[in-house]
Structure formats: C-alpha cells, structure tokens
Amino acid sequence: xxxxxxxxxxxxxxxxxxxxxxxxxxxxxxxxxxxxxxxxxxxxxxxxxxxxxxxxxxxxxxxxxxxxxxxxxxxxxxxxxxxxxxxxxxxxxxxxxxxxxxxxxxxxxxxx
Amino acid sequence: xxxxxxxxxxxxxxxxxxxxxxxxxxxxxxxxxxxxxxxxxxxxxxxxxxxxxxxxxxxxxxxxxxxxxxxxxxxxxxxxxxxxxxxxxxxxxxxxxxxxxxxxxxxxxxxxxxx
Numbered sequence: 001x002x003x004x005x006x007x008x009x010x011x012x013x014x015x016x017x018x019x020x021x022x023x024x025x026x027x028x029x030x031x032x033x034x035x036x037x038x039x040x041x042x043x044x045x046x047x048x049x050x051x052x053x054x055x056x057x058x059x060x061x062x063x064x065x066x067x068x069x070x071x072x073x074x075x076x077x078x079x080x081x082x083x084x085x086x087x088x089x090x091x092x093x094x095x096x097x098x099x100x101x102x103x104x105x106x107x108x109x110x111x112x
Numbered sequence: 113x114x115x116x117x118x119x120x121x122x123x124x125x126x127x128x129x130x131x132x133x134x135x136x137x138x139x140x141x142x143x144x145x146x147x148x149x150x151x152x153x154x155x156x157x158x159x160x161x162x163x164x165x166x167x168x169x170x171x172x173x174x175x176x177x178x179x180x181x182x183x184x185x186x187x188x189x190x191x192x193x194x195x196x197x198x199x200x201x202x203x204x205x206x207x208x209x210x211x212x213x214x215x216x217x218x219x220x221x222x223x224x225x226x227x
Contacts, residue, residue, distance in 0.1 A: 032213040043116075043202045043218025044155070051213070087154070089210060100145060100210040101171060102155040 004088045004103040011109045018075045020106050022088030025069050033064060033071045036087045038105070044087060048073065075108075083110045114138045116219035118203045124225045125193040133188040133222050135203030143206045144186040145216070146170075146178065148199040155202065161186055162209075193226045200224070 005023040012018045024033070032051050036044035048055060050062040050071070061074040075082055085105040119134045137144065142163050147155040147170075157170030161180040175197060177189040186205075190197060201222045208214040 030212065032210075034210065034213075034215070036216070041200075041221070043204070043221055044216075045218065046215045049213060049215070085154075089216075100160070100206075100216065101157050102147070104154040 004090055006086075006088050006103055006106045008104060009107040009109070011111055012078055013111050014079055015077050018078050018082075018108060020073045020075075020086055020088075020108070021070055022073070022103075023070045024088070024090045027068050027090050031090050033062070033068075034089045035060070035062065035071075035073045036089060036102075038085045038087065040084075044102075047086070078108075078110050080110050080112065082108065084108060116203055116205055116217050118201075118219035118222050120222060121220065122223045124227060125190070127193060127195065127226060129193050130189070130191050131193070131224075133190070133201055133203070133224075135186045135188065135219060136184050137186075137203075137205040137217070138184065139205060139207070139217065140183060141205035141207050141217075142183070143209065143214070144180065145204040145206075146176070146186070146188045147202045147204065148172065148197075149202065149221075150199050158188065158201075190224075195226050198224060198226045 034049040035047045037047045038044040048060045048062045055062045063072040085107050087102050087105040116137045145160045146158040149155050156172045159178040161167045167178050203219040204216050206214040206216045
C-alpha cells in the first residue's frame, strides 16, 4: 500500500507562498498523486492532480520529482481563506480494487 | 448539479438504536465510499463499492453495514449505535479508481451524535 506522510500542521502569513510536501515512498507505477482541500464542516474537494514533473492550475502548482517518491503542493500568495486541511492522496490496489485511504492531512493556518 | 447527496444532515441517536444514512449520486459513478471523520482527525474509510452488488471493507468497518443495489445509491447502516460512532460521515463517489486519476466527489456530510 502506498502510505503517505505529511507534516501535521503549518502556519503562514498572508501573501506568502506555502509549500506542503508529501512523502509516498511506495507509490506504484500507475498511481496518480492528488491533493484535496477540506474546510471546516465540509467534505474535501479536489485541488490538483499529477503523475510526474509539474502541474499548474488556477489554484496551485504540484511538483513531482523524477522518482515520484514525494510531491509538493505549492499555494502562491495565500490568503485567510486558504486556511484548511490539505490531504495528499495516492491510491492503492487491494485485491484488484482501488481502496482509497486518506492520511492525516496538513492543517494550514494562515495568519493575518 | 446535485452531485453527491447525503441525508440526514444531523441526527441524534440513543445507544443501541439503529439507523441508515442515505447517499445518492447522479454522476453515474462506479465507485462509492463512506468515510467517517472524528473531531480534529483525518478521514477513515468505512466501506467502499466499485459497482452495483460489489462492496468491500475499509479501515474501520466494525459496527456498520452497506449495500449497493443500484449505481446511484449507497446506504450506510449503523446497527446498535455506540458513543464511539459519534462522528461526521461523508459519502463520496468517483467514476473510476482514484489512483488512476479519477476525482473523488464528496457529499456535505452527516453529523451523527450517539447519546
């Protein structure tokens, strides 16, 4: 199983760039890496996904090194509304099915 | 677009009672999931399904049962409710397996308190 490890929490001031790294040493060849964002009292929502190298969308960038054993979510110029828990997700095959488990996530607190 | 719809949103149960959390999705997704999230903690997978008639246990299945008779619906049954089942429950769905690049869509959650 591709278990993920992330920092439990991070603090950042408004306007700064935030980088959250996730380790997934046992990632399978065909696995994608996906990041989700969860606000209090809401279900997680998709932020960004990648397989290798760099992916950028209107919300974030995702950096994946060649060995794919880690990935870094980059949030440019964070604001107070970016305060949330961020989950790194790497799927795992179990008996032929893709059992999807989330790690503990990283709680990002943006400070004014 | 409705997406993933869960009912009820809030419920208080007495110890030993049973109930069913309803979940339906209108995206024709094959995969459906039930997670629970205790206060300040991460998501724990209870059960999941890869299609109608096919279900499998997740990380914390004890005390719960599921069924998947249609593509759209994936109810979660709590038998003999216990205080340890006080949590927020999220239903989710995806077209295919998440590790293959499919996005998981979550419902708004169901807050359950067992007293």
